[in-house]
Amino acid sequence: MTTEEKLKKYQDWIFKCSAYQMALNIIVIDKQTVAPAAGASYRDERSAYLEGELFSLETDPEIVALLKDLQEDPEVDADNRRAIGLYYKKAQDTLCIPKAEFVAFKKLCAESFDAWILAKSKADYSLFAPYLEKMIESQKRLYGYRKSDKSIYDRMLDDFEPGMNQEKYDAFFAALKERLVPLIQKVTKAKQLREDFLTQNFPVEEQKKFMEGLLEYLHFDPSWGYQNESEHPFTSWTCENDCRTTTKYLENNVISAVLSTVHEVGHAYYEHNINPKYDGMILSEGVSSGMHESQSRLLENYLGRSMAFWSYHYPRLQKHFPKQLGEVSLEEFYQAINVAKPSLIRTEADELTYPMHVLIRYEIEKGLFNGSISTEGLNRTWNAKYKEYLGVDVPNDQVGILQDVHWSDGLFGYFPTYALGTAYAAQYVKSMRKDLDVDALLAENHFDTIMNWLKEHIHTYGFRYEAPELMKMVTGEEFNVNDFLDYIEEKYTELYQL
The missing domain is CATH 1.20.120 (Four Helix Bundle (Hemerythrin (Met), subunit A))
Structure with a gap:
């Protein structure tokens, strides 16, 4: 042949x-x-x-x-x-x-x-x-x-992020804890920012009207993208031109659906922008979880929580909710959506405490597969770790161990990639800002220019290259967690005037 x-x-x-x-x-x-x-x-x-x-x-x-x-x-x-x-x-x-x-x-x-x-x-x-x-x-x-000579959990970690194992993740999380824990403590002691206006009643139907404009701004085109609702927001796809996302609306949390939408659109864009010649192939389907999460977390946090993003969208949000937000300034709103405080729900967590939510899941998964933690009474183990790491009391299983869908689908080893992908994104944004005036583009409704940069430098390759190689291609450097830590320290030092 x-x-x-x-x-x-x-x-x-x-x-x-x-x-x-x-x-x-x-x-x-x-x-x-x-x-x-x-x-x-x-x-x-x-x-x-x-x-x-x-x-x-x-x-x-x-x-x-x-x-x-x-x-x-x-x-x-x-x-x-x-x-x-x-x-x-x-x-x-x-x-x-x-x-x-x-x-x-x-x-x-x-x-x-x-x-x-x-x-x-x-x-x-x-x-x-x-x-x-x-x-x-x-x-x-x-x-x-x-x-394989590797432990089962190491194999799981490698399946989701090739090359990663417990030793590497332990070092990664140790680096996060070393600088984030003292910063969380400083922020907790600082003068707290007002955020009560975010948890008023925001009728879902009106949120959906705002969402229509947001999806248009994101260029999430109905010809290739579709949004629905689900208990846990997710993204799935069948090909480059059929990418489905979901969000979840909460009446007492106006920012939740917005940020979950921006997050999932980041996933969808990745799939949509992969070179069409890879469509249906493993080079599209096989992209590492850390790489995928880097794009969703990049949009959600580095763009979606920025002042520039909201300088464009906040006046529109005020028009939809004049009673709730009419007297709240852009600066107050920006501060509120970036408030850092220990909380119960990972998907609602701020950028500073989010890695602690992931660390808890990582430690539980390690215990489940090395035999030191049992599924029996796992909700109590979960609650104890939330108390230890975040100082919060978990009132019930719905907002505790049952909040995430992943374990129901056997996705053990996925959670650490959320934190890793968030750190990858810091390095990508640093490189992008050398080429683009990102803030001006966000404020002036040129989101497509940002996405074109991500497409050219990251998305188009699909899984042609693994994360370390792509990181070097895009940034000229090896992965370095300090770019994320520097970003987070600078942001929260300024926000809380530490």
């Missing part, structure tokens, strides 16, 4: 896989937004079956042999060589798993999500605990099939 014939067979296989993946993505989007709850069991069983069919395609011995052959073929171009290497690694990681166990795990994921929704609605961890226990045991079994 010629190289051309082998590549044709390989590309036909990618097309088949992407068709199944598209169907599964749409099923998940539907499940988490509008699907009637009573049909969950029927849908879960059949979507698990489709997962099994995709599993069979991805682990077909003939295809695995083809991938191995193409990896060693000198006529294969660099883009395909990178993709083939990733596909081959994925196949090696999964073909050792019995298909029946894989399908059972996917069905468990769907059922666990249903249990999580119910448990959260009733603020009762005991309804979710049995599923979480099964999820952890299933993951241990599935990862156990892989031949």
